[in-house]
Every structure is written in structure tokens, then in C-alpha cells.
Amino acid sequence: MKQIPLGSTGLMVSEYCLGTMTWGSQNTQAEAHDQIAMAMEHGLNFWDTAEMYPTNPVRAETIGGTEAIIGNWFARQGGRDKVVLATKIIGEGNGFVRNGAPITGVSLRAAVEASLVRLQTDYIDVYQLHWPNRGSYHFRKIWDFAPRKMPAADVFADMTDVLLTAGKLVAEGKVRAFGLSNETVWGAANWLRLAQSLGLPRMAVVQNEYSLLCRQFDSDWAEFAAMENMPLLAFSPLAAGLLSGKYAGGVIPDGTRRVASPDLGGRVTPYVFEAVAAYLGIAARYGLDPNQMALAFARGRPFPVIPILGASSLEQLQVNIGASKVVLSDEVMEEIAIAHRAFPQPF
Amino acid sequence: MGFRWLMLAVALSACQMGGGAGPDAATDIAPPNAIIGPTVEVTRLDAPPAAAAAPAPSAALVPMPKPEPIAGRKIPDQIACEKRGGSFVAFGASGLMTCQTPTRDSGKQCKRESDCDGVCLARSRTCAPVKPLLGCNAVLQNDGRRVDLCID
Secondary structure, X not given: OOEEEOOOOOOEEXXXXXXXXXXXXXXXXXXXXXXXXXXHHOOOOEEEOOOOOOOOXXXXXXXXXXXXXXXXXXHHHOOHHXXXXXXXXXXXXXXXXXXXXXXXHHHHHHHHHHHHHHHOXXXXXXXXXXXXXXXXXXXXXXXXXXXXXXXXXXXXXXXXXXXXXXXXXXXXXXXXXXXXXXXXXXXXXXXXXXXXXXXXXXXXXXXXXXXXXXOHHHOHHHXXXXXXXXXXXXXXXXXXXXXHOOOHHHOOOOOOHHHHOOOOOOOOOOOHHHHHHHHHHHHHHOOOOHHHHHXXXXXXXXXXXXXXXXXXXXXXXXXXXXXXXXXXXXXXXXXXXXXXXXXXXXX | OOOEEXXXXXXXXXXXXXXXXXXXXXXXXXXOOOOOOOOEEEEEOOOOOOOOOOOOOOHHHXXXXXXXXXXXXXXXXXXXXXXXXXXXXXXXXXXXXXXXXXXXXXXXXXXXXXXXXXXXXXXXXXXXXXXXXXXXXXXXXXXXXXXXXXXX
């Protein structure tokens, strides 16, 4: 798999990122370690996790479970130097960790130290803020998004507090680079402005949702990512499995995410299966695997982007890794553009 | 100049790591001991200016942790540090600054400190990304023993 620079971090990473959020819920540790072995065989050396994982569902008793599975791999197999590892602090509103406290300098340090112990390592390559303290429009909140009424100065004070600790964590070698997630353009612009003016770490990546079915990133965020060299780590590039076609017709196969999350986090709507059918049709007409088509589409966007591919079986992972060898033709791209206009925002 | 250079051997606290000292801890962890860490070159930002030449207060001279905008207001030590590819960073609550530079072998596998340009990190057995490495970190000494090194 091709290795590319990760924005301005100085890190080289695989052009796709390995998602891990099923490890410890849908997948056992043994299955997760099999996935890691397959990923390493294919040069998929950029992994993303979070203190919150595993998910679907998130449970108090499993917080940190995915990081522990990764840490057990490092303890057993070594090779930490072969991996670029990203993880996240959970942030405000999730009562399972730190009583749902917002991200502060103090909580940032505590979360980093706890992740390092679970991961059995000394450093995290990319440490992301899972959600902004002030909330955002992601996860279907865009349909009724109302910016929180609060003085901007309060937000800047929060950001400065976090950045000061971020600077210390970099100086201590515990974190190599920082990133955002579920963030907005306004938020990211101010993170960069404050970092620049204070001489503190620059947020280097943003992890937001992006797929054929969720293209909110295509306008202001696309410009921002390109101009600021802030790569998008695109989560759910298969729209939680919808684009694979396995849920076509509204079915809920055993062992899939829909068993625990029937509406797939608000992605199952009255319109979504028609859109899915359109993309499955394009893949079929051009002899493409629908997963590989969706992943290659995300990877090929005109802004810096690394899709995060996940799987709950080795067979799925093998297929998804194969996307790195797929280039979409002009004809496919034209049909995708037509489908996008027909179904611009199915969820 | 409104500041002065100090050369300090920063007092290092080396103690047995709680996280690694439990009943399941690896057996190569060293007992608590005092080690002498690397010399850290520091600049005290809150020292009184020299009597003969007291420049106007500079934003860059405000003690940490409340850095002010530094663009165009860098002190010569910071400029020299950045010229060497380093970062001028604060450490601890002392208000002291030091020049931290990237190591030549960040992420390389190591078994002891002498394998690295900086220190050898104990959990991952990789060379540290910068030197001096601030804060508290578990490191492998030259004899291969694991200790906690704190520079703060």
C-alpha cells in the first residue's frame, strides 16, 4: 500500500487507515489480532482508535477495551515503531468517562496517560479531540443545527487551555501530533489561529464522516483542508456498511452492526436505500466491488483525505484493503456525480 | 540583555513507576534509585534584567504558562534555537525555557540509551523524538534497566 505524508506532521502513513471500533464488541481480541496481522502484511500501518471504543454499543464496562487489545498486540508482537497510531479523548457529554466532563488541559493529560497505559506504549502519534466541547452538526444533528450561544472568548479560553497542555505533551514525547474530530470549519480555523499566535501545536488532521452518502465535507471543509494541508481522516466511508449492499431492502443480517444499532446512527432513512441502490448499480455496471468503489471514491477526492476502513471479518478486510489498487474511470465518476445530484443527502 | 543564561543540571527524580511496579511487572525494572539526567540548558524568563541595559518589557519574557504572541518578539536564544531546528519550550512550573531539538533516530528500535541520540523509551522500545525529553517517562538506561526519568 502506498505511503503518503500525513499533512504537516512529518509522519508517513498508509493511504488508508485501519479502523478499530469493532474490536472488543463485534470482534474478539483474537479476531482483532488477526486483522492487525493482515493489515501489517498489506502495509496498512496507520491505525485509528479511541478511548471510547469499542462501539455499537458504547458501554461503561468496555471503555478503553479496543486500546487494550491493541496494547496486548504490542506487548506480544512488538513492532510499535512500524505503526502510526491515532487515538482520541472522548470529550463532553459522554457520561461513561470522567462523568462527561469537557475537554480541558487537565482531562487531556489524564486521558493521554490512561491511553498510554492501555496501549502499552510511550507515545501516541496522533491524538484527536473526539468532539468539540461546544457541540457541532455531525451525526445527523445538521438537520436542526443551532450554534450554541456562548461568547467566542470562552471558546478561545478553552482552546488555549487545551493547547498549552498539548504543547507540554509534545515536549514530553507523549504525543507526536494533535488532531480534531467532528469539528467545524470555524472551530478548526480558530484552533490553527491560536496555535500560530501562541507558538503551540497545530491541529494537523480532522476526522469527520465522509462517504458517497455523506458529503458535508465537500464545500467549506474541502477548501480548508486543502489550503491548510489538514487531511480529512474520513470515518464511515462505507456509511456504516450501507454501501456494501448488505442491508439492501432493509434487512438486518445476523452479526452486523444493525443488530445493535437498527438505524445505524440515524443513517437508515426512507430515502437511503434508493441512494444505495444507485451506487450498487454503478458498481455492478462497471464490474467493481461496491466497497472498493466507495473507498476509492473517498480516497480520490480533490482535498487531502485518508479513508478509515474497518471490517468485522477478515474477508471484508481483504476486500477493503483491495481498494488501494482501484482507480475509478471517468465514466464511473460521471455516474457517481449523477447519483449524487439525485440523492445529495440521504441521511 | 533582559535575561541570562543558566547552565543547570536539572534535578531529576527517578522513581519506580507505579504502573510498572505491580505484581505483574516485568522483572527488569530497576529498584528506586537516583540518577543523574542530562544537563538541560535553560533560560530563565523571569530573572531581573541587567542593571545597565534594561530593555522595554518584551511579550516573550512573560513567564510561562501564559505565553504571549511571539511573532517578531523572539529573544536571541529562541532565534538561535529555532535556527538549529529546535523548539523553545517551557518546562515545569519554573518559568524556565529550554531548547528542545529533534533527535536523529526518532522511532528507531532500541534496547538501551546508547542505542539512541536521545533516550530509549521503555514501553515501546523506541528512541524518543526530541531531546531533552521533558516530563516523566519510563526509559531504558544503558544497563538495560527501566527507570522513570522526570525532567520538570
